[in-house]
Amino acid sequence: MMALFTPAYNPQAWVQPHFREGTARKPQYRELPDVTLSKQRAIDEHNAQIDRQTADIQAQISALDQSYKDQLTNQKLAGLPEAIRADTKAALETAADKRSEVQKYLAEKLGPLVAVSQEEVAACLSQEDRQKRSDLDGAIAALKSSRRSYGKIQALYDLGPPPATHLLRRGDYQTPGDVVEAGFLSVLSESAAERPAFEPVAGGLSSGRRLGLARWITDPNLPSGGLAARVMVNRIWSHVFGRGIVATPGNFGRSGAAPTHPELLDWLACEFVERGWRVKPMIKLMMMSTAYRQASYRPAGAQTLAVETTREPSAVAAQSSAEAAADPSGLVDPAVVDPANDLLWKMRLRRLESEIVRDAILATSGKLRRDLGGPPLMLDPRPDGMVVLKLDSLSDPEAGWRRSMYILARRAYHLTLLDVFDQPLVATNCTARTPSAVVTQSLAMLNDAFLFEQADFFAARLAATAGTADAASRIDSAFRLALSRPPRPQELTWSMELVERQASRFISAGSEPRQAEHKALAALCHMLLNTNEFLYIE
Numbered sequence: 001m002m003a004l005f006t007p008a009y010n011p012q013a014w015v016q017p018h019f020r021e022g023t024a025r026k027p028q029y030r031e032l033p034d035v036t037l038s039k040q041r042a043i044d045e046h047n048a049q050i051d052r053q054t055a056d057i058q059a060q061i062s063a064l065d066q067s068y069k070d071q072l073t074n075q076k077l078a079g080l081p082e083a084i085r086a087d088t089k090a091a092l093e094t095a096a097d098k099r100s101e102v103q104k105y106l107a108e109k110l111g112p113l114v115a116v117s118q119e120e121v122a123a124c125l126s127q128e129d130r131q132k133r134s135d136l137d138g139a140i141a142a143l144k145s146s147r148r149s150y151g152k153i154q155a156l157y158d159l160g161p162p163p164a165t166h167l168l169r170r171g172d173y174q175t176p177g178d179v180v181e182a183g184f185l186s187v188l189s190e191s192a193a194e195r196p197a198f199e200p201v202a203g204g205l206s207s208g209r210r211l212g213l214a215r216w217i218t219d220p221n222l223p224s225g226g227l228a229a230r231v232m233v234n235r236i237w238s239h240v241f242g243r244g245i246v247a248t249p250g251n252f253g254r255s256g257a258a259p260t261h262p263e264l265l266d267w268l269a270c271e272f273v274e275r276g277w278r279v280k281p282m283i284k285l286m287m288m289s290t291a292y293r294q295a296s297y298r299p300a301g302a303q304t305l306a307v308e309t310t311r312e313p314s315a316v317a318a319q320s321s322a323e324a325a326a327d328p329s330g331l332v333d334p335a336v337v338d339p340a341n342d343l344l345w346k347m348r349l350r351r352l353e354s355e356i357v358r359d360a361i362l363a364t365s366g367k368l369r370r371d372l373g374g375p376p377l378m379l380d381p382r383p384d385g386m387v388v389l390k391l392d393s394l395s396d397p398e399a400g401w402r403r404s405m406y407i408l409a410r411r412a413y414h415l416t417l418l419d420v421f422d423q424p425l426v427a428t429n430c431t432a433r434t435p436s437a438v439v440t441q442s443l444a445m446l447n448d449a450f451l452f453e454q455a456d457f458f459a460a461r462l463a464a465t466a467g468t469a470d471a472a473s474r475i476d477s478a479f480r481l482a483l484s485r486p487p488r489p490q491e492l493t494w495s496m497e498l499v500e501r502q503a504s505r506f507i508s509a510g511s512e513p514r515q516a517e518h519k520a521l522a523a524l525c526h527m528l529l530n531t532n533e534f535l536y537i538e
Contacts (some may be wrong), residue, residue: 001430003165003182006208007158015159034151043148055384057143061136062381064129067123076114087113093402161470162207182209184216188224220273227252228363229269233282236270238432240286242350273480294347296538298335351435354414355404355419361529365457369402376408379415386451387416390506420444428434455526458482459518462525471499474521482528499524 016029033040073092077085079366088110091103098189099107125133135320166176172285183198201215219225240245245265259265268282275281286292334345341348350358377400380390389400389407407415411427420440424430445451458478466474474493479487487495499520506516528534 054344354423458525459522
């Protein structure tokens with residue numbers, strides 16, 4: 001397989017992935033412009049013309065400054081002993097690589113004494129020259145503001161003819177062995193006779209090896225295509241239902257989990273291929289199914305008809321459990337027969353993923369920014385261990401309320417609110433997130449400044465929408481916005497008591513009645529954002 005990628009990852013013609021600030025830009029990087037070639041040329045020519053005009057103006061500024069710089073230098077030289085004055089001036093005027101040993105000594109020792117800073121030059125400018133320099137600086141700023149730009153896309157492409165790929169003895173690149181030809185994985189072929197020969201799809205400057213691999217992987221008539229379709233629909237299923245038909249989405253091998261519904265997996269894979277390998281139709285198909293539309297909550301002791309199942313590897317165990325749990329009418333308790341809910345007799349209870357927790361809070365408070373694209377939200381690691389958004393880097397104060405997918409992902413650390421809710425590390429491959437329930441989640445939701453801020457906005461949203469309505473109406477709106485349901489009678493009573501008690505405390509602390517009412521409502525909003533019902537999908 002490595003021979004398929006060697007034309008791009010050519011060690012004999014290696015190209016850096018991307019340009020890094022502070023390094024010299026080389027002729028080639030693995031970057032392609034995000035505009036057409038003709039538009040790129042037009043932008044480059046436009047910027048080159050601006051650079052030429054800027055250079056001409058900068059030359060005028062340098063000539064203007066040089067006369068004052070010479071005067072200041074001569075004044076400082078006059079302060080040196082006359083015996084070394086001329087030699088020092090000659091040493092400074094001589095190029096550094098052509099100085100004699102004496103001149104190097106004079107330049108090193110006396111050069112800083114006669115050096116003229118830009119601030120000194122600016123202080124000596126006459127009124128006329130100061131105005132002239134200001135006009136020239138303004139002209140440069142105007143020219144730079146008219147520069148145009150285009151983005152860069154990191155790309156993988158072939159670098160010349162395919163080199164020979166060698167089997168490295170003991171993994172040492174200095175001891176190459178036999179040449180390895182490009183080919184496919186033998187494990188995805190029934191036999192050597194049925195194994196398809198590698199056929200690169202050449203075109204243009206490409207060797208065609210990677211395109212040949214892509215077509216082999218997606219050929220539904222080959223085992224490779226069947227595996228790719230099954231893996232993809234299993235990934236989609238795991239996102240929709242919380243767990244895949246194969247519980248190990250990154251391992252479809254013998255050491256991985258067996259599919260709970262193998263026939264369903266095959267049928268979904270066929271549908272996926274027939275629908276043009278399109279993901280959105282598959283999501284719609286799954287979400288319109290009866291299995292997806294089930295409730296997560298099932299009353300204790302609820303029973304259903306016992307049905308025969310042939311799923312492997314626990315068919316016999318399921319049958320014996322059903323017989324033990326069934327009553328004379330043939331009803332069984334599904335929690336006894338299938339405690340892991342592998343057969344999907346109810347919808348799995350799932351916690352929101354880390355990014356969605358933050359987005360749900362913003363959506364509930366009414367502050368979620370839904371605009372697409374733009375620069376990432378930078379992070380600010382604090383000495384106390386908290387990682388928050390870097391507010392001074394935001395384009396505007398509300399930019400920090402954009403969706404969590406725009407937060408910069410770093411290897412070493414994440415935003416604290418996302419980290420406690422199991423955001424995976426960037427440096428490792430994560431095929432399925434493993435949710436945890438730890439005390440740091442509750443501590444973050446109770447004490448994070450972001451939660452207090454959004455709870456305050458949530459209360460302001462209720463005040464704006466409910467208007468002059470009574471407290472009960474505002475509490476009803478709060479439950480509907482946060483939990484998508486009205487409060488139960490007892491919940492309404494508890495919430496009313498909480499708001500009244502908190503308002504009294506704030507008034508006792510010196511707050512105005514209206515301000516105390518708002519803070520009390522914000523406390524209720526904060527409580528609702530901390531409920532399990534808000535953090536879990538039922």
